Amino acid sequence: MVKDDKTGPALSAELAKVINTNFQVRPSEDKAKNLCEKHNRLENCSNMTVPRINEEIWPSLKKKAQSIDFKIQKSQTIVLKALSPACSLLDKLISARKSKTSEVTDMKECLELAQDTVKLLQLAFTDLSHKRRYLIRPEWKQSYKPLCNDSNKVTEFLFGDNVDEKIKKIDTSKKVSKKLQGYSFQGSSAGKNQGSHQKSYGSGYRFSGKPQTHGTYSHSYKYDQNNNGSFLGKGRGRRPPQTQQKK
Structure with missing residues (x-):
């Protein structure tokens, strides 16, 4: 168990409230998809891509291993989406520092890039939290599996407070x-x-x-039988066909 109580500088109360709320609630499917589609891989950053398993190795993996890897690939994709606006923002700040005026020419655009970076990283974080739940879920009796529902908010603890x-x-x-x-x-x-x-x-x-x-x-609780191909990988427990691996 990882425990880190060290803290950094405090944010404004208004921003901290928004961030704390977003870490507890998983975004809707449409909202997450729209946010990810907004940012593509940067043209000259060819290595900013999710590494796929070698074609020689993929067929040798058991279906369960393929399913788990496929879900992790989706989480890595969201992280890459967050890196795109973060790198663009960094590039603008570096250009501003090199300029004679040392001022950011488009503050509105920089603010939007920073906001999207935070939103995407929060999306990736909450997505991984819920994937951890569903990896644990098969170990439980059926009656306790509703604790893995999205409606059960993630707090300091993976399965919420007052469990x-x-x-x-x-x-x-x-x-x-x-x-x-x-x-x-x-x-x-x-x-x-x-x-x-x-x-x-x-x-x-x-x-x-x-x-x-x-x-x-x-x-x-009905275990997600009809949403195997959702954007956030909600079809947990399903085994993806071999062709589903990101290529």
């Missing part, structure tokens, strides 16, 4: 669900015993033989 209370809430929901699952109401076809109830273990809480599921957490 013990969240776990207790899940456990309470499981206990209630088990109690409800022990009973079913079945009517006799002859009408003789209609209205009588019968205890039935493992069948769910039923009426007229139709199962009904219960439990706020254990059944409320």
Whole structure:
């Protein structure tokens, strides 16, 4: 576990508030895509590209390794997108220092480049935080996997604050669900015993033989089955085809 309590100079209260909020919330798919499409690789910086696995090695990797590498490639792509405005800003500042006036000619453009750099780096950071969650997710029981949902904000801790209370809430929901699952109401076809109830273990809480599921957490989370190709790589758990590797 990495722990670094050293701090640097404080920012203005207004800017610090914005940054702290952005680190907790994952940007929407459209917002992230638009921001990344705004900045392309700099023309004369050929090495600013995500390195791909050699074609001789890629087929030898297991599907799980290919899937993990593919997700990391997406995160590296966002970092590269952040480097483009950062390098452009640096180039403008160097030119200003070399000029006779030593003044930045286009302050508005420099400010926009700096803002986009920060936004893209925050996007890359939050994307990696959520990828860490989904790498841990398969190790858990199904009922605890909702802790990996995007709605659960990342704070100082990967799974948010007060995680013990969240776990207790899940456990309470499981206990209630088990109690409800022990009973079913079945009517006799002859009408003789209609209205009588019968205890039935493992069948769910039923009426007229139709199962009904219960439990706020254990059944409320559907694992991203329909978004395998999203921009931020939300199709976690899916194995990408061999052709998906960035070339």
